[in-house]
Amino acid sequence: MNPIPVTLLTGFLGAGKTTLLNHILRGAHGQKIAVIENEFGPVNIDSALLIHEASEVIEMTNGCLCCTIRGDLDGHLRDLHARRAAGELAFDRLVIETTGLADPTPITQTFFASDALIQAYRLDGVIAVVDALHAPAQLAEHAVVRRQIGFADRVLVSKGDLVDEQALAALSARLARINLAAGQYRLAHGEVDLSLLFDLRGFHLDDSVLAAPAAHPAQLYQPALGASRPAFRAPAPAQSFADDIAALHLHHPGALDMLRISAFMNQLMEQHGDALLRHKGVLAISGEPRRLIFQGVHKIAGFDYGREWGDEAPRSDIVLIGRSLPEAALRAGFAECVAG
Numbered sequence: 001m002n003p004i005p006v007t008l009l010t011g012f013l014g015a016g017k018t019t020l021l022n023h024i025l026r027g028a029h030g031q032k033i034a035v036i037e038n039e040f041g042p043v044n045i046d047s048a049l050l051i052h053e054a055s056e057v058i059e060m061t062n063g064c065l066c067c068t069i070r071g072d073l074d075g076h077l078r079d080l081h082a083r084r085a086a087g088e089l090a091f092d093r094l095v096i097e098t099t100g101l102a103d104p105t106p107i108t109q110t111f112f113a114s115d116a117l118i119q120a121y122r123l124d125g126v127i128a129v130v131d132a133l134h135a136p137a138q139l140a141e142h143a144v145v146r147r148q149i150g151f152a153d154r155v156l157v158s159k160g161d162l163v164d165e166q167a168l169a170a171l172s173a174r175l176a177r178i179n180l181a182a183g184q185y186r187l188a189h190g191e192v193d194l195s196l197l198f199d200l201r202g203f204h205l206d207d208s209v210l211a212a213p214a215a216h217p218a219q220l221y222q223p224a225l226g227a228s229r230p231a232f233r234a235p236a237p238a239q240s241f242a243d244d245i246a247a248l249h250l251h252h253p254g255a256l257d258m259l260r261i262s263a264f265m266n267q268l269m270e271q272h273g274d275a276l277l278r279h280k281g282v283l284a285i286s287g288e289p290r291r292l293i294f295q296g297v298h299k300i301a302g303f304d305y306g307r308e309w310g311d312e313a314p315r316s317d318i319v320l321i322g323r324s325l326p327e328a329a330l331r332a333g334f335a336e337c338v339a340g
Helices: 017-026 073-085 104-110 115-120 135-141 143-151 165-178 258-272 327-335
Strands: 004-011 033-038 043-046 049-051 057-059 065-069 093-098 121-131 154-158 183-186 245-252 276-284 290-297 300-308 316-323
Touching (some): 004 104, 004 143, 017 033, 017 093, 017 154, 073 104, 073 115, 093 104, 104 121, 104 290, 115 121, 121 135, 121 143, 135 143, 135 165, 143 165, 143 245, 143 276, 143 316, 165 183, 165 245, 258 276, 258 316, 258 327
Parallel strands (some): 004 093, 004 121, 033 093, 121 154, 154 183
Antiparallel strands (some): 043 049, 276 316, 290 300
């Protein structure tokens, strides 16, 4: 049985996570989705659904399953998987909606904490919903908002109709400085093309580990409901913000020495692992025709070789997203990894 894909839905209080979740559950995606509400107390998932017991699993009319937890996520995940394997429950995908005050770190790490969960589940992506109206103040006042964005594979901006385009452009640039690897899209009344939410491969070791947004810090807002034409490119705003969480892109247009880059990454995780939210890269290694792909969360990392470079010019890119990382020292250390 293939691992169950998991989508983690984060966002600060009132950002619009539950509205988005209702849109997902109503969507014509042809999948049976299990939802875990990681909340305190009863949660209104749908207008016709109110859950009171943490152990209760309710099947909705479209076949989706909804439940809440107040305790051990690890145990709850094992129970859901066991019941699915036994034929008691049928679902294709799991979505976890966190409380607005939740740091996504421990939830994400749960899926790498044991061989049993690694075999049972596949973390597909982290989605952060950002309130365009209140985000500037929330980013300044709440570290958890910056962490939610830093962890994200995709950022969905809600309430864009309540602010002007200049404010949206400034917010887009600020979000890109925090996480330049996460594509940004605009929600319209909690709705967005569902293809933007699933199969993100955010924790896969393949070429998608560093998608196009990493090369374009000025992110694109895209209209909801599947339009492919970007609404505008966000210019860099005049003001600057000293957010403690920021993205750092290390690039070399060529190959690296294997021993040196290995030592660099080991030292990075040893010294700054607690401050690192996400780290990912596609590297060219001297004497190796294949790409070396890696990504990790804090001090947990996975490495694997991908396809050969072929006619494409080898290059090395690393994106680090973390809290108060020593940029000058890291750039200098990476520069010493260049082959030859």
